[in-house]
Amino acid sequence: MHDAQLILPAPAKLNLFLHINGRRTDGYHELQTLFQFLDHGDQLGFRRRDDGVVRLHSQIPGVPHDSNLIVRAARQLQARSGTALGADIWLDKQLPMGGGIGGGSSDAATTLLGLNHLWHLEWSENCLAELGLELGADVPVFVRGRAAFAEGVGERLTPVTLSEPWFLVLVPQVSVSTAEIFSDPELTRNTPAITVRSLPEGGGHNDCQPVVERHYAEVRNALNLLNKFVPARMTGTGACVFGSFPNRSDADKVSRQLPATLPRFIARGCNRSPVHQQLETLARK
């Protein structure tokens, strides 16, 4: 008999700050960033197959089946583990693509965690995070599921405990390519390194923001609108921008004063990823 469907969240992340400290010889950038999860994201469903086929039943416009990070993550885990099992997978996509909130990376991480569970592989978090890094720089933090100060290309993670405010996240209707921003000649690449002991949780800045603001009027506009109420910042390489609030009703109040045409959502910052919270509940049953 087949297992029942396993349903898991793939949460968004925010980069509370993003400092670029240098460029490696392979073109990748050395950075320092502070990651926190949101209780808002995509949802994935997994059902085990005994014939080894991996099949994603939900299409994302513009992303071919075999290039979807969910399928790539599932096939990598299948090949490396040598399992004969496969999976039917469903995706309920809520997160904007190219939004800097890590939708694709989070889908990939939830796939690794979900199939590790469904296929009874018992891979360690370290092994899953290492495989995740091959799929994208942001995948390891989602695999580990703890708010973290990240260094290197984002793979050297130090877990941190942060306050868990509410965020109002504005979603400008543009998709920003991460590769385009990192290759911009005007990108600041020499921010001095800080240490985990001197984290500017509320401070810091995003070195990608000036470059994105120059090229995307929609992002500039969203930052200007939100800055009228709270300090606004961009996450990752954009396009989303956010401001933080002590409670949901304060976030709501500001949201109601923004133009109705600008998509946005309100979510709570989480130091533990919602997918890990759910897997821990499953493990206790």
Ligand SMILES: C[C@](O)(CO)[C@H](O)COP(=O)(O)OP(=O)(O)OC[C@H]1O[C@@H](n2ccc(N)nc2=O)[C@H](O)[C@@H]1O
């Ligand atoms: C900006 C962040 O979102 C911060 O969380 C991440 O560092 C980006 O992570 P990601 O979207 O998973 O990025 P990847 O898919 O690994 O890389 C996309 C492209 O961005 C550039 N890239 C990415 C990460 C990095 N540290 N340096 C880079 O130069 C590379 O040109 C790469 O080809």
Ligand SMILES: Nc1ncnc2c1ncn2[C@@H]1O[C@H](COP(=O)(O)OP(=O)(O)OP(=O)(O)O)[C@@H](O)[C@H]1O
């Ligand atoms: N499951 C997936 N969900 C979203 N994008 C995917 C997925 N699989 C592949 N992609 C590709 O990855 C690209 C980046 O998507 P993603 O949503 O992760 O961007 P992002 O939020 O800017 O990421 P980051 O914060 O890591 O820079 C998309 O434009 C798409 O072509």
